[in-house]
Amino acid sequence: MEAQALDNVVDTDILVIGGGIGGHTFAITAKEKAPALKVTVVEKARAGKTGPSALVGGRYDGFLPERDDFDLYFRSRVEEADYLCDQEKIEDNLRWAGDVFRSLERWGAKFARTGEGDYQRPLSRGTTRGMLLENGGVPLMNALNNYAGSIGVQFLNRIMVTDLLSNEEGVVGAVGFGVRDGDFYVFRSKVTVLATGMTRFKTIQPGHRNDTGDGYAMAYRAGAEVAGFDSTHHNTYGARMEFGPGNNLYVGLGAFFLNVKGERFMHKYHPELAERADFVWLAPSFCIERMEHRAPPIYLDMRHFTPDKIETLWKAVPYAMMKYERAGVLKNNKFVELIEYTPEGPRPMPSGVLTNRNYESRNLPGLFAVGDVTSQKGGGGLSAAAISGVIAGAFAAEKASGNSRVRIDGKQVEAHKQACLAPLKRDDGMEPDHIILALQEAIHPYYVGIIRHERRLTKALEEVAQIRDSLVPLLHAYDFHYLMSANEVRSMVLCAEMFLRSALERKESRLGCLREDYRELDNVNWLRYIHLKRDNGKMKVWSEEVPVEKYKLKPKREKCLHPFWKRVEELGYSTLVEE
Amino acid sequence: MGIRKIDLELCNGCGACVEACPLDVLRIDKATTKPFIKYLRDCQSCLLCEINCPLQAIFVSPDYERRIPMPIYY
Numbered sequence: 001m002e003a004q005a006l007d008n009v010v011d012t013d014i015l016v017i018g019g020g021i022g023g024h025t026f027a028i029t030a031k032e033k034a035p036a037l038k039v040t041v042v043e044k045a046r047a048g049k050t051g052p053s054a055l056v057g058g059r060y061d062g063f064l065p066e067r068d069d070f071d072l073y074f075r076s077r078v079e080e081a082d083y084l085c086d087q088e089k090i091e092d093n094l095r096w097a098g099d100v101f102r103s104l105e106r107w108g109a110k111f112a113r114t115g116e117g118d119y120q121r122p123l124s125r126g127t128t129r130g131m132l133l134e135n136g137g138v139p140l141m142n143a144l145n146n147y148a149g150s151i152g153v154q155f156l157n158r159i160m161v162t163d164l165l166s167n168e169e170g171v172v173g174a175v176g177f178g179v180r181d182g183d184f185y186v187f188r189s190k191v192t193v194l195a196t197g198m199t200r201f202k203t204i205q206p207g208h209r210n211d212t213g214d215g216y217a218m219a220y221r222a223g224a225e226v227a228g229f230d231s232t233h234h235n236t237y238g239a240r241m242e243f244g245p246g247n248n249l250y251v252g253l254g255a256f257f258l259n260v261k262g263e264r265f266m267h268k269y270h271p272e273l274a275e276r277a278d279f280v281w282l283a284p285s286f287c288i289e290r291m292e293h294r295a296p297p298i299y300l301d302m303r304h305f306t307p308d309k310i311e312t313l314w315k316a317v318p319y320a321m322m323k324y325e326r327a328g329v330l331k332n333n334k335f336v337e338l339i340e341y342t343p344e345g346p347r348p349m350p351s352g353v354l355t356n357r358n359y360e361s362r363n364l365p366g367l368f369a370v371g372d373v374t375s376q377k378g379g380g381g382l383s384a385a386a387i388s389g390v391i392a393g394a395f396a397a398e399k400a401s402g403n404s405r406v407r408i409d410g411k412q413v414e415a416h417k418q419a420c421l422a423p424l425k426r427d428d429g430m431e432p433d434h435i436i437l438a439l440q441e442a443i444h445p446y447y448v449g450i451i452r453h454e455r456r457l458t459k460a461l462e463e464v465a466q467i468r469d470s471l472v473p474l475l476h477a478y479d480f481h482y483l484m485s486a487n488e489v490r491s492m493v494l495c496a497e498m499f500l501r502s503a504l505e506r507k508e509s510r511l512g513c514l515r516e517d518y519r520e521l522d523n524v525n526w527l528r529y530i531h532l533k534r535d536n537g538k539m540k541v542w543s544e545e546v547p548v549e550k551y552k553l554k555p556k557r558e559k560c561l562h563p564f565w566k567r568v569e570e571l572g573y574s575t576l577v578e579e
Numbered sequence: 580m581g582i583r584k585i586d587l588e589l590c591n592g593c594g595a596c597v598e599a600c601p602l603d604v605l606r607i608d609k610a611t612t613k614p615f616i617k618y619l620r621d622c623q624s625c626l627l628c629e630i631n632c633p634l635q636a637i638f639v640s641p642d643y644e645r646r647i648p649m650p651i652y653y
């Protein structure tokens with residue numbers, strides 16, 4: 001059975017799933033390389049206006065080749081990743097950074113400049129400097145969206161893609177439904193790219209709640225190899241109000257974190273960077289304060305900010321500033337109150353589809369993954385998403401020009417359709433919201449996601465399995481909007497299982513996987529990625545060596561107490577969660 | 580509270596807020612052609628509806644609309 005007879009069939013040479021910065025730079029590059037190709041972006045919200053790319057904290061993690069020290073940036077990225085990274089992709093990222101930055105400007109992006117006309121390069125998190133977007137991500141994404149439209153990229157908004165289509169040759173399209181009208185769509189494409197971002201399990205922090213790991217889930221269900229779910233990063237955000245974004249900037253400008261006694265503490269945990277320490281250091285420090293009964297609450301303190309700093313914030317994160325004003329935290333351009341803060345729930349990172357240097361899936365031809373949905377992208381945030389989109393877009397355009405028309409399996413379409421529409425067809429059942437809360441309650445406690453132990457990870461996995469087996473089959477959608485939520489729940493439950501199974505596999509502490517029961521950073525046995533794949537309907541977990549021997553930088557092949565645990569021990573603080 | 584108010588006197592029904600909302604919180608009332616808040620619980624206080632409104636008819640307050648478990652409050 002061909003799909004034609006079934007539903008709305010959209011034929012396109014290149015299908016881009018997700019309209020954030022990675023989806024845009026991919027689509028623009030492919031279209032500019034091969035203008036005759038049809039390039040279609042499908043987005044469940046509104047491409048270019050919404051999603052994390054539009055709601056960023058204003059920092060563009062940019063390396064400027066004519067000014068910055070290549071070796072310094074390269075080394076800092078490798079070391080920040082505890083060597084759990086693809087050094088070839090880091091090299092590609094840095095080599096392409098200048099060109100992509102200039103392309104972004106050509107496409108209409110505006111970066112803040114100093115009075116002398118130079119780029120502003122404020123201090124931020126970590127050791128390297130970036131650029132600053134003028135007025136944040138909203139104008140950036142507007143510009144990219146307008147530019148893409150002007151060269152003929154097509155956009156289909158408010159359609160949630162739920163599954164990939166494949167045949168023996170690889171991935172050949174996807175299916176989805178309109179979240180406002182319920183229409184079912186079949187996309188047939190020569191090349192398909194996931195640009196769906198990551199997942200944060202609908203935790204705090206405005207901006208990320210469109211990213212529910214749908215790309216991870218559909219890649220996994222289609223049989224793609226995925227990696228990196230053992231590591232999670234936890235940003236820190238307002239515990240009482242929906243504040244933000246802007247964390248990297250706040251700490252770059254000198255914001256403090258205070259514990260319940262009103263004392264700064266981050267300089268103890270990380271004497272060099274203090275509040276500017278990376279999230280994999282910051283969030284665990286909050287947890288140790290909690291274990292030492294000096295939190296919650298933890299506060300963000302910006303009361304000492306001078307007018308020039310306030311002005312920088314108004315330029316880079318204007319909407320965050322409006323919210324501070326509304327909450328009475330910012331009065332007459334001065335922060336007058338402390339802001340209660342907490343780490344967010346787990347966010348697997350760097351995780352996603354295992355891809356080669358062109359960002360094509362390692363085992364599913366025709367499937368690309370760019371931005372936050374790819375497991376290794378050579379950098380972080382906006383710039384890595386933009387650069388991976390450009391690298392992959394050029395390659396994909398070539399590939400799509402060569403490929404011939406693809407055939408779709410009608411039975412597969414029907415099976416995917418039944419699975420995604422099931423919550424709507426059920427007469428009665430559970431609200432997606434209830435299951436989201438149950439999932440968060442299983443994985444959000446700090447002693448599950450941040451300070452980990454086999455016992456607690458196993459218990460959380462049992463809870464998630466229970467949700468998967470008993471609650472997900474009861475998912476009920478009142479309408480198409482709730483059908484989107486129900487399908488997001490399907491993705492998130494799968495992602496939670498990926499995270500917990502991968503975290504259990506790593507028997508050491510590294511990057512965003514801090515184990516109370518395995519405190520060593522073990523470069524003898526564990527310089528390994530954790531991989532996952534669907535195998536006979538089951539989640540197969542295995543590990544593979546990071547090929548450091550062929551890389552520029554090699555760590556010493558030795559075991560040592562993980563530097564975070566070492567520091568906590570030196571401070572004489574507790575390293576055990578009270579159970 | 581998230582999105583709290585749409586001033587229907589000021590509103591001209593242009594639909595920009597409904598178009599912009601990342602989480603599909605808002606919809607247009609076919610009869611009046613003006614927007615209404617349909618899925619309040621999904622609001623994330625991002626302000627995009629408000630800043631996209633040409634007539635300043637929307638007000639958003641940055642309060643949580645849902646209960647979200649916070650890691651260190653366990």
Ligand SMILES: Cc1cc2nc3c(=O)[nH]c(=O)nc-3n(C[C@H](O)[C@H](O)[C@H](O)COP(=O)(O)OP(=O)(O)OC[C@H]3O[C@@H](n4cnc5c(N)ncnc54)[C@H](O)[C@@H]3O)c2cc1C
Pocket residue numbers: 017018019020021022023042043044045047050051052053054055056057058059060061159160161162195196197198205206207208210211212214215244245246248370371372373380381382383385
């Ligand atoms: C609040 C916040 C602040 C941040 N601040 C910064 C910063 O200052 N600097 C920085 O460099 N980085 C920052 N980041 C990170 C940065 O936003 C991301 O790394 C980057 O935007 C990722 O881009 P992307 O294209 O991979 O995906 P995203 O921008 O996440 O876009 C993914 C898109 O896919 C869509 N989508 C998802 N699932 C589906 C589906 N099933 N069907 C159809 N469409 C789908 C989503 O709606 C979304 O629009 C921040 C992130 C957040 C959340």
Ligand code: SF4
Pocket residue numbers: 581582599600601602603604605621622623624625626627628629639
């Ligand atoms: S504040 Fe954001 S999420 Fe809430 S209604 Fe407005 S646009 Fe939608």
Ligand code: SF4
Pocket residue numbers: 585589590591592593594595596597613614631632633634635636637
């Ligand atoms: S953007 Fe403003 S004017 Fe336009 S429909 Fe919404 S509330 Fe009305």
